[in-house]
Amino acid sequence: MATLxxxxxxxxxxxxQIWDALTRPHITITELSERRRATIxxxxxxxLAISFSVLLIILxxxxxxxxxxxxxxxxxxxxxxxxxxxxxxxxFAFVLSIFWQMAIVTDWSSVSALGYMVWMVVPVVLSGLxxxxxxxxxxxxxxxxxxxxxxxxxxxxxxxxxxxxxxxFVTMLSAIIALASYLQEFYFLRPQxxxxxxxxxxxxxxxxxxxxxxxxxxxxxxxIAHDLRSPLVNMTEYxxxxxxxxxxxxxxxxxxxxTLTTEQRxxxxxxxxxxxxxxxDYLETSAKRLxxxxxxxxxxxxxxxxxxxxxxxxxxxxxxxxxxxxxxALTEQSVTIGTLPEQVVADKVIVEEVITNLIDxxxxxxxxxxxxxxxxxxxxKPDSVVIHIRDNGRGIPTAENSNVFMPFRRxxxxxxxxxxxxxxxxxxxxxxxxxxxxxFTSQPGxxxxxxxSIVNLxxxx
Amino acid sequence: MTLRTIVIIEDDPAHARIIxxxxxxxxxxxxxxxxxxxxxxxxxxxxxxxNSSTAMAKQYALLIDINLPGLNGFQVMEKLDANxxxxxxxxxxxxxxDEPYDVRQSEKFAHLAYLIKPLDYARIVxxxxxxxx
Numbered sequence: 001m002a003t004l005x006x007x008x009x010x011x012x013x014x015x016x017q018i019w020d021a022l023t024r025p026h027i028t029i030t031e032l033s034e035r036r037r038a039t040i041x042x043x044x045x046x047x048l049a050i051s052f053s054v055l056l057i058i059l060x061x062x063x064x065x066x067x068x069x070x071x072x073x074x075x076x077x078x079x080x081x082x083x084x085x086x087x088x089x090x091x092f093a094f095v096l097s098i099f100w101q102m103a104i105v106t107d108w109s110s111v112s113a114l115g116y117m118v119w120m121v122v123p124v125v126l127s128g129l130x131x132x133x134x135x136x137x138x139x140x141x142x143x144x145x146x147x148x149x150x151x152x153x154x155x156x157x158x159x160x161x162x163x164x165x166x167x168x169f170v171t172m173l174s175a176i177i178a179l180a181s182y183l184q185e186f187y188f189l190r191p192q193x194x195x196x197x198x199x200x201x202x203x204x205x206x207x208x209x210x211x212x213x214x215x216x217x218x219x220x221x222x223x224i225a226h227d228l229r230s231p232l233v234n235m236t237e238y239x240x241x242x243x244x245x246x247x248x249x250x251x252x253x254x255x256x257x258x259t260l261t262t263e264q265r266x267x268x269x270x271x272x273x274x275x276x277x278x279x280x281d282y283l284e285t286s287a288k289r290l291x292x293x294x295x296x297x298x299x300x301x302x303x304x305x306x307x308x309x310x311x312x313x314x315x316x317x318x319x320x321x322x323x324x325x326x327x328x329a330l331t332e333q334s335v336t337i338g339t340l341p342e343q344v345v346a347d348k349v350i351v352e353e354v355i356t357n358l359i360d361x362x363x364x365x366x367x368x369x370x371x372x373x374x375x376x377x378x379x380x381k382p383d384s385v386v387i388h389i390r391d392n393g394r395g396i397p398t399a400e401n402s403n404v405f406m407p408f409r410r411x412x413x414x415x416x417x418x419x420x421x422x423x424x425x426x427x428x429x430x431x432x433x434x435x436x437x438x439x440f441t442s443q444p445g446x447x448x449x450x451x452x453s454i455v456n457l458x459x460x461x
Numbered sequence: 462m463t464l465r466t467i468v469i470i471e472d473d474p475a476h477a478r479i480i481x482x483x484x485x486x487x488x489x490x491x492x493x494x495x496x497x498x499x500x501x502x503x504x505x506x507x508x509x510x511x512n513s514s515t516a517m518a519k520q521y522a523l524l525i526d527i528n529l530p531g532l533n534g535f536q537v538m539e540k541l542d543a544n545x546x547x548x549x550x551x552x553x554x555x556x557x558x559d560e561p562y563d564v565r566q567s568e569k570f571a572h573l574a575y576l577i578k579p580l581d582y583a584r585i586v587x588x589x590x591x592x593x594x
Contacts, residue, residue, distance in 0.1 A: 226528045229557045233578045234475045241482065 022046060026081045033188050038083045045075040045090045052094065067093040214305065221301040228294050235287040239280050246276055289420070296422040300407075303429045311348040315340045315385075318348075319376060322356050329363045329372055338377035344385050346454045350430045354438075355387070357427045358450050362391035364417050367445070381453075384436070388451045395444040404440060413444070427452075464491040465519065467589065470502045470537065471495070471526040471555070476578070480524065483582040489589060491522075499532030503540055510546045518549030522589055527556040527563060538570040551592055555580060 023046075025038030049071040070093035078086025253272055257265055319337060323330050344351070359374070366372040375390040396404060396411050403409040407425040431438040435455040442448035467484070471477040477495050484493065496502035502523075510517060527534035534554060541547045554567050554575045567575050573588050 226557050230473060230476065230528070230578070233557065234473070234479070237479050237579055238475070241479065 025083075026079060028081045029083070033192055034083075037188060038078070041078050041083055041087055042075065045071070045078050045087065048094065049075050049090065069093075217301060217305070221298055224294060224298055224301070229291065232287050232291045232294065236284060236291075239284045239287070243277070243280055246272070246280075289418075293420045293422070296420050296426065300422065300426050300429065303426065303433060306349075308347040308350065308434050310345055313344045313346050313348050313351050314342065315344050315351075315378070315387075316342065318352060319355060322352070322359055323374075325356075326359070326363055329366070330359075330374060334372055335374045335376065338375075340376075340378045340387075341380050341385055344454055344456055346456070347434050350434055351454065354427050354430050354452060355389070357423055358389045358452075361423065361450075362389060362393055362448075364419070365391075365393045365414065365448075367392065367394045368416070380456075383456060384453045385456050386451055386453045388449055390447060390449040392447040395446055395448050396440070396442040397444050398442075401442070405438075463520075465522055465589075465593065466492045466494055467522050467524060468494045468496060468502060468505070469524045470499065470529065470534070471524070472497050472529050473526075476526075480580065480582070480585075483580075484586060487582055487586045489586045491589060499529050499534070499537035499540075502537060503532075506541070506547055506550070507544070510544075517546055518551065521550050522592060523550055523552040524585070525552050525554055527554065527558065527567075535566050535570070538572075542570065553585060553588060 023039045023042040025035045029035050029038050053068040071090045074086045074090030074093055077089060323335050362374055373392045377388045379386040394413055400411050405424050405428045408421045410419055410421040428438050431452045436453040438452040440448060440450045469477050469480055481493050496505060525534045525537060551573055553573045557578045559577050
């Protein structure tokens with residue numbers, strides 16, 4: 001829904017201020033063509049009400065108060081959000097006046113029929129331009145009502161011929177109104193429809209662009225998977241090849257040691273027994289680390305591609321299964337599981353991935369020397385389920401809290417543990433993918449609690 | 462009986478070399494040939510065709526990498542299958558990818574195994590020895 005933003009013009013002369021005050025549409029009218037219609041309606045109805053009242057005052061034989069009052073009331077209502085009611089009421093007033101006049105002057109020879117036609121056609125056509133098509137119905141009702149109002153309230157007796165004339169005029173007027181509505185459709189509805197169609201086409205184009213981008217990402221991930229991984233595999237394999245060759249060469253070197261002086265011997269010993277194996281080890285761990293990183297990036301790239309599903313996830317069983325994957329770190333005594341909702345409607349793969357990663361982190365970043373304790377609980381809220389995973393691990397240094405969900409960032413107290421720094425970034429992407437949130441609280445040296453929400457679709461129905 | 466020749470269709474020379482080293486280290490004595498592209502392999506095999514197709518199927522075995530420049534591994538197998546003389550040659554598919562898409566593609570072609578790098582060389586030796594058991 002568009003909100004109204006009004007910009008106050010820098011300077012406005014008196015004339016435009018008055019114009020503004022008299023014709024500015026009601027504040028809740030936000031749609032552009034509606035506002036246009038409201039402005040034109042106000043201006044026209046005011047002009048017609050004034051001119052009509054002037055005219056009727058000049059012809060003192062007519063009771064002027066009722067229709068003139070009605071037309072001004074109609075104008076006032078048209079300035080509110082009920083434009084159409086205002087227009088309808090004003091039209092009723094005009095038509096009432098016209099038929100009033102007609103009924104008084106039943107002798108057609110004394111007044112130009114054309115004159116009357118113009119009098120009736122002008123406001124009706126103009127108003128017809130402003131009406132939404134459904135108002136046509138109300139206008140016809142107004143016409144018929146005004147005829148009967150005349151008949152029963154003001155005059156006891158209208159000649160039959162007069163009725164026939166009135167009926168003829170009603171038919172003609174209806175035709176004019178229908179024509180006016182058609183014209184109105186042209187100037188107001190068509191542009192709106194065109195606008196809608198244009199927006200739709202834009203959306204389609206954007207959608208296609210997004211699909212293409214998605215396909216490109218898929219190809220990119222594929223490229224990562226193959227082209228980056230292949231040399232990494234080679235690296236690990238050739239490290240082992242070098243180790244193998246080294247082992248082949250060692251006996252010969254050992255045998256030849258005897259021919260070297262003590263001075264010559266120690267660098268050779270160092271190279272063969274210390275430096276070479278160490279270099280190979282570091283080469284290998286670097287390749288493995290790179291491989292893990294590639295794996296995580298690939299996982300991350302896949303998060304946005306897979307459609308989330310709505311599964312019935314049996315939470316207690318799932319958490320139990322995950323905990324059982326760490327039989328050494330998480331014994332029965334070291335895990336407390338609170339009351340969990342039996343079932344939650346969410347993407348099972350995502351929920352499993354998130355909980356697995358969080359528990360894995362708790363195990364990895366336990367405080368060295370302190371037995372790990374996990375406390376898993378859940379909170380059921382009206383439209384979501386929040387799961388808390390609390391550990392008594394090493395905690396997260398307070399100054400580094402903002403880095404927790406950033407990619408490739410690890411806390412300064414994690415140097416003893418392997419990790420790529422992508423895990424929580426990945427977890428957050430997963431949680432947010434199905435509309436949830438993830439947050440944490442931590443006390444360094446004491447422990448951390450990670451909490452995430454699952455939007456529970458069952459509760460929402 | 463002469464041992465069948467193993468044709469390794471792999472564009473990465475580092476990887477092809479490791480395969481050769483590991484297979485011979487594990488005791489495989491079959492002659493090994495290397496082709497760097499799918500086209501090279503097809504040309505080679507087509508030039509070796511005798512009259513009888515069973516001979517080819519008994520004389521050769523293929524290790525086909527999926528990720529090749531030009532024709533990929535799947536396309537190579539398509540072309541092999543289109544040639545009655547070559548379609549019977551046993552083949553092992555090797556790849557870095559465990560993507561379901563690739564595994565599904567591989568199911569369209571007869572093959573002994575779909576192995577993911579780093580390869581289980583002992584398994585390859587086992588499969589090849591099993592061909593002539």
